[in-house]
Amino acid sequence: xxxxxxxxxxxxxxxxxxxxxxxxxxxxxxxxxxxxxxxxxxxxxxxxxxxxxxxxxxxxxxxxxxxxxxxxxxxxxxxxxxxxxxxxxxxxxxxxxxxxxxxxxxxxxxxxxxxxxxxxxxxxxxxxxxxxxxxxxxxxxxxxxxxxxxxxxxxxxxxxxxxxxxxxxxxxxxxxxxxxxxxxxxxxxxxxxxxxxxxxxxxxxxxxxxxxxxxxxxxxxxxxxxxxxxxxxxxxxxxxxxxxxxxxxxxxxxxxxxxxxxxxxxxxxxxxxxxxxxxxxxxxxxxxxxxxxxxxxxxxxxxxxxxxxxxxxxxxxxxxxxxxxxxxxxxxxxxxxxx
Ligand code: NAD
Ligand code: DAU
Numbered sequence: 001x002x003x004x005x006x007x008x009x010x011x012x013x014x015x016x017x018x019x020x021x022x023x024x025x026x027x028x029x030x031x032x033x034x035x036x037x038x039x040x041x042x043x044x045x046x047x048x049x050x051x052x053x054x055x056x057x058x059x060x061x062x063x064x065x066x067x068x069x070x071x072x073x074x075x076x077x078x079x080x081x082x083x084x085x086x087x088x089x090x091x092x093x094x095x096x097x098x099x100x101x102x103x104x105x106x107x108x109x110x111x112x113x114x115x116x117x118x119x120x121x122x123x124x125x126x127x128x129x130x131x132x133x134x135x136x137x138x139x140x141x142x143x144x145x146x147x148x149x150x151x152x153x154x155x156x157x158x159x160x161x162x163x164x165x166x167x168x169x170x171x172x173x174x175x176x177x178x179x180x181x182x183x184x185x186x187x188x189x190x191x192x193x194x195x196x197x198x199x200x201x202x203x204x205x206x207x208x209x210x211x212x213x214x215x216x217x218x219x220x221x222x223x224x225x226x227x228x229x230x231x232x233x234x235x236x237x238x239x240x241x242x243x244x245x246x247x248x249x250x251x252x253x254x255x256x257x258x259x260x261x262x263x264x265x266x267x268x269x270x271x272x273x274x275x276x277x278x279x280x281x282x283x284x285x286x287x288x289x290x291x292x293x294x295x296x297x298x299x300x301x302x303x304x305x306x307x308x309x310x311x312x313x314x315x316x317x318x319x320x321x322x323x324x325x326x327x328x329x330x331x332x333x334x335x336x337x338x339x
Pocket of ligand 2: 087180193208209210211216276
């Protein structure tokens with residue numbers, strides 16, 4: 001089998017490349033990535049010379065380049081991770097989110113129709129269900145819930161999902177969609193909650209918690225996500241949506257306190273800052289469908305995953321210090337300077 005993995009120089013895509021090369025040593029992977037601010041070839045350093053791996057730099061919205069790649073390679077399976085992925089950036093500048101996340105997905109699906117693939121897997125997010133109230137712990141996201149969106153990011157991801165389902169129904173494209181909760185683990189860009197808080201705590205800088213810190217996320221260790229997608233590729237039903245996550249709900253304040261405790265840093269570093277516009281209250285996945293059909297459940301408990309993640313950031317300071325030393329400084333000042 002030959003896989004096209006788009007966005008494979010980013011956080012989850014790279015972890016998926018590592019996972020697949022290990023679990024399916026006979027399969028080939030081509031990673032196609034535009035190397036935006038979030039893409040990093042250093043992340044892929046260990047596999048660049050792997051005989052079953054090839055990296056191609058390019059934009060998923062570049063129709064000519066994408067069609068050329070499909071013509072050259074003849075893919076069996078496409079897994080589309082490529083996206084603008086940060087909610088806060090989408091609030092500042094939605095345009096690129098629509099281009100990459102919606103039009104990019106369309107281009108990839110058009111190429112998949114033209115050249116034929118056995119599967120087109122769209123990596124989606126649980127943010128397309130909107131949010132759940134904080135005082136109803138009995139409620140969870142299920143696949144049959146209506147799609148809604150709070151941020152330009154989630155609206156763009158919801159649009160891509162709708163388009164993918166339309167391509168399945170109208171053209172018979174063999175689509176599957178997964179909708180995952182918040183991932184954490186190695187190689188996550190330090191604009192997201194957990195790596196940002198680890199990096200700030202290590203530098204004894206303020207930890208900027210939005211609003212009251214009561215918002216809840218359902219944390220999933222990235223390797224569990226990769227295993228779930230592999231399960232869907234092998235055993236999922238075409239035309240179906242699968243939620244991925246569950247049973248690891250934590251408030252932002254709880255997460256930040258755990259990080260401080262693990263690093264032996266004081267809680268006085270916590271600083272409450274202005275809330276995110278349209279801030280979703282709670283995400284929580286019901287994984288009954290993927291569990292029932294594919295036998296998947298998350299394996300990594302938050303307590304263990306966060307320890308492993310913190311240790312990874314301690315052991316790989318060069319990787320993230322390189323990132324936060326450049327353009328990131330201006331980003332940080334813009335987002336947090338007057339918050
Ligand atoms: P990321 O921001 O770390 O990586 C995105 C990657 O896509 C980068 O390598 C970037 O260079 C590449 N990319 C961006 N625009 C591109 C373009 N136009 N053409 C080609 N490549 C492009 O994101 P992530 O956190 O790894 O998320 C991967 C996917 O998973 C996204 O689709 C995201 O919506 C989804 N997702 C993420 C989470 C999470 O918690 N991180 C949860 C659920 C779903
Ligand atoms: O649920 C899946 C989604 O999870 C993915 O689709 C997105 O790509 C991914 O970025 C993530 O979205 P969130 O907005 O939930 O993640 P983020 O890490 O940006 O924020 C997590 C929570 O922490 C959220 O409630 C906002 C809060 N937060 C975040 C940052 C960066 C803070 O309080 N302070 C911060 O500095």
